[in-house]
Amino acid sequence: MSGPSVIFSVLLLGSGGFLVSCGWARIIEARGTRMHSRSHYYGWWTFLIVVIPSLVFFIFWSICTNLYLENKASSSCHTTAGDMAQSCSVLVKMAHDLAHKLVLDDHFRNSQEDHDAVLQNILGKRKILFSLDNKEHIVSIAIEWAQRIKKFHMIGTIITFVLAILSCFVGIFSVSPERRSRNRVECVTVFWLMLASSIVILITVGIVLSMLFQTISFFQSVSLANFFFGTVWDPRFSAVDSEEVVGQFGLIPLLAGTLYIAFIAMLFAIPVGLFSAIYLAEYTVPWLRGIIKPLLEILAGIPTIVYGFFALAVLGPFLHDLSIFLASGHAFIMAQSALTAGLVMGIMLVPFVSSLSDDIITAVPRSLRDGSFGLGATQSETIWRVILPAAFPGIVASLLLTASRAIGETMIVVLAAGVVARLTINPFEAMTTITVKIVNQLTGDFEFNSPQTLVAFALGMTLLVLTLLMNIVALYVVRKYREQYE
């Protein structure tokens, strides 16, 4: 029986348990006894205790046996292959592939003897060529492995079914007027909801940890000071001589580029976005608002690469030509510049700022507006002195959210500001950001555990901490003003 069909059968059994318990509860009720819960709760309870423990067991069992077998295979490989540990992991991986192919193969399942033919067949299909000694080795490991998989799977399936059937009976026989099935189902529901939310947290922790380990191994070859205070970014140079790693992984130019471009973007996006939000929320007639608001939201959904095109094809050349015109011949704005990237990124962010702020402004209670108008304030006095202060924490939070987007943006920067890491305050020159360099380093043809690649994780970590700090500030601001105002 394959995994999916085991799961399906358990579900089927659970459904059966549901129907029987439900029916039984109805029968008891029909005899005139008052049940604690409505009949379908008894059904659900049986379903849950059939399905959850047995499936959890089955999945857990599959994962554990898999790990166990992997371990076993690699140890037996080590004993035979001796000290060639490096090639051993490759062998184990091949054996793993073969074993799983074997398990799925019908011939292997039906006939116990003809392994070799089956294997030949599989190997032929996959066009895998082995040297002879290698092959024997792998084949024997794979066959053993596949047989073990079959055995463990069988045991697991049997236990799962025994568990499911037992709990099905327990569920059905426990249907009684006193049983508080409704409350129990409620508990299980809460548990699942909790599990769902903790998964998110666990995944986040996992991501951070995995990045942390790579970062640590990066800092084993490059010193902290050289990364955080280095002003030169030139990782490739060291590839020539791996001893001369030091001094080439300077974070400063990238960090400066990131913050600078984000700053230009926010400088454009905040006023434009905020003013359009105020206009939308306070001055438009409903039908116009009904058009503009969805348009803005569509604009927010455009992939950033499209904005990148715009920067590359339109705005960049335009600014370049403009500078030629203004300085009569001397192009002081490069075709790729921080200014272009910042402006285009700002354009990209405007819908975010205005849509978020508009929501926040319209959420300010009407009673505050009334209070202000009732005192003889004009509309703009009301907006500037009452509505915006009331919406301030929300607006700050939304701006910081937007700023995190600006810091994390990659595509626009690649196309509009280039990939050259340069430390300058001249916004008319090319610059680059952390995210661009992360992509650069990970897609470059470096070995995976060379500092040239590992630096991407250190950069990612820096970015993570940066955005985390911003979110903490946002939370702090929101909390501080909420305390004061609510």
Add this chain to the structure above:
Amino acid sequence: MNPRLKIKMCGSNVKVFYAQKEILHGIHLDIPENRVTALIGPSGCGKSTFLRCLNRMNDTIEGARVTGQILLDEEDIYDPSVDVVELRSRVGMVFQKPNPFPKSIYENVAYGPRIHGLAKSRVDLDEIIEQSLLKAGLFHEVKDRLHDAGTSLSGGQQQRLCIARAIAVRPEVILMDEPCSALDPIATARIEELIDDLRRNYTITIVTHSMQQAARVSQFTAMFHMGNLVEVGTTKTIFTSPGEQRTQDYITGRFG
């Protein structure tokens, strides 16, 4: 009505439409100066709507239209030449739910004087704020924490803060729309006392659901029913010998 009383505001044939639907069907009502006029009547009969006509708060509602005439000191407030902003500074409003701004107590009261430029200096402003809070009977409770958030006060204090805020603009008329409906009896009693004090300097119109409150604080009472003014007279007459059966029924609690 006593002919010696000056009429502060005077509505004649006031009709209000919300999106073509007529809510008030031609109201004639005089509001005498330095007196408290109570508007009573069952829910949804248009009391708030009428009150909001008196300082043109209905202008802020999408699709609302007012016809007829409302005079403030013989001047039509719906005349195109009238500055709504100035009108509202003469006719202040206190709302059903206390709605202090999300600012400090001081700033809440200072809001009106600031936008209307009533204070020449900081000292001036401090004086206005102290006086307004005193008149609203709140000063002694908050004088040590003027810079705390207005929203940190209790419901009754918040409502008195809103009254102080309205007073600080130096209005001539104060409109109150069920100012005590969200408050407990003790806070209500304080506000009622306050209304009685304020009457000497201001003309007050109050919407109320409570018959006792109308009897306690007002000198004149107007009874509304389904968008019509049923009858108006001194509070004493309305409560002891109403001219209309509907008023009698409402006061004795037979409907509403």
